Amino acid sequence: MSTICAFHRALFTSRNVIQSGKGGPRMSKLVPQLFSSFNTATRRNFHSMIRTPLRSTPKNTTSQSWRLLPAIRKSASQATSPALPEYTQKAIGWWLVGCSGMVFGTVILGGVTRLTESGLSMVDWKLFKDMKPPRSQEEWVAEFERYKQFPEYKYVNEQKEMTLSDFKFIFYMEYAHRMMGRMVGLTFLLPAAYFLKKGWVSKAMKPRLAIYTALIGFQGFLGWYMVKSGLQEQAKPTDVPRVSQYRLASHLGSAFLLYSLFLYQAFNHLLPASKLPNTHLKQISKLRGMSHGVLTAVFITALSGAFVAGLDAGLVYNSWPKMADRWIPSDLLSHFPAWKNFFENPTTVQFDHRLLAHSTVALIFGFWLMSRRVPLPPRAKLACNCLLGMVFVQATLGISTLLTYVPTHLAATHQSGSLVLLSFAIWVAHELKRMPK
Numbered sequence: 001m002s003t004i005c006a007f008h009r010a011l012f013t014s015r016n017v018i019q020s021g022k023g024g025p026r027m028s029k030l031v032p033q034l035f036s037s038f039n040t041a042t043r044r045n046f047h048s049m050i051r052t053p054l055r056s057t058p059k060n061t062t063s064q065s066w067r068l069l070p071a072i073r074k075s076a077s078q079a080t081s082p083a084l085p086e087y088t089q090k091a092i093g094w095w096l097v098g099c100s101g102m103v104f105g106t107v108i109l110g111g112v113t114r115l116t117e118s119g120l121s122m123v124d125w126k127l128f129k130d131m132k133p134p135r136s137q138e139e140w141v142a143e144f145e146r147y148k149q150f151p152e153y154k155y156v157n158e159q160k161e162m163t164l165s166d167f168k169f170i171f172y173m174e175y176a177h178r179m180m181g182r183m184v185g186l187t188f189l190l191p192a193a194y195f196l197k198k199g200w201v202s203k204a205m206k207p208r209l210a211i212y213t214a215l216i217g218f219q220g221f222l223g224w225y226m227v228k229s230g231l232q233e234q235a236k237p238t239d240v241p242r243v244s245q246y247r248l249a250s251h252l253g254s255a256f257l258l259y260s261l262f263l264y265q266a267f268n269h270l271l272p273a274s275k276l277p278n279t280h281l282k283q284i285s286k287l288r289g290m291s292h293g294v295l296t297a298v299f300i301t302a303l304s305g306a307f308v309a310g311l312d313a314g315l316v317y318n319s320w321p322k323m324a325d326r327w328i329p330s331d332l333l334s335h336f337p338a339w340k341n342f343f344e345n346p347t348t349v350q351f352d353h354r355l356l357a358h359s360t361v362a363l364i365f366g367f368w369l370m371s372r373r374v375p376l377p378p379r380a381k382l383a384c385n386c387l388l389g390m391v392f393v394q395a396t397l398g399i400s401t402l403l404t405y406v407p408t409h410l411a412a413t414h415q416s417g418s419l420v421l422l423s424f425a426i427w428v429a430h431e432l433k434r435m436p437k
Contacts, residue, residue, distance in 0.1 A: 090269065099184070107256075108415065110251075113173045116173055117152075117170065118169070121170040125224040133172070134171075151232070181220060215258045216258065230242055245306070256302060256303070260299075260422065263423060276380075277376075280375065290366075294425050295425040297360045298421055304349070304356050308350055311344070315406060317402075329347050329351065361391050364388060368387070376431075380428070391421060394421050
């Protein structure tokens, strides 16, 4: 602090000398003193010196100069961690909401594509060439002839003769799904480049953008990797050509993960953190941990639904709550080795999905009861209530889909419901997150 005082005294004296017009020899002495004081100050930790408590006031220092110290402290702290304007964070938040909405739409369209058995209509994958569908009659005929070389056409044509117009329908379904996937990439990459150029992206956000980019690219790879499995010859001529349930679950799971990351980060930008009460810290800590369990349960249950879809397991036992008048079906472990039943036996896969769904409903109901005992902020209460209401809607949709032999509209709505339920679980986890100190 003595260095600062000397620096101030040198400045004050030099000003008086200049005003009096008697600068000659005295200025030659003051200038070296001025620079010496400045160099000494810069060699030290100027920021920490300012923050040191002041014990005494130098006699030769004016009171006005000491009034500037709070402003200096404030400007120094802002220089170490510059804050981005609020409108930039809102813009990034709404952009992430748009990205999550695009992923939502792509997942639903993908589900409809699978339910209409359209996913194997495009037998190759080219990033740019696929963006242009057949236009002339000759191009459509050539595309149809390529499709005829693969197992799905042979199987479907034995059941019912497929016409060119039938092929056009399934082709456009798969084409729309692929184009939607490309739109997700453009919706993310173009604004991301703009925000990076403008300097609106925080240092902590930049690694997340890299993760999102990698996930989008990996998702496109998984999509073609999944379709490729359905274009291979089946082990038995009577087997229905379908994609691998393992690859389908990976494709759907990565889409759900990308959607979750987009939505949670959007909440971070758009919803200011609510202050949780300090009087129930233990209960809130348990509730926070339980919210993560709820989120995991919802995600795993949705992932098990991908195995149900991949094996058409929803058409095996179309009764509820029992499975063909039995609580535990007789063919539950009919495959060998036993672990394969959980992934390749349609009966076991449906049984597991039922069990996970029932457990998720019970877990969310218990979570809701526990949340009623804690004085949560209004927005957190609303999130918990929405989560409880949606889990009962989703359970009703699942039972209705099963009892009506999986109609396309109900099955697609059930898949949409899983994403809505996941969204509410993410919202609840965000509302109960630990506040940074």
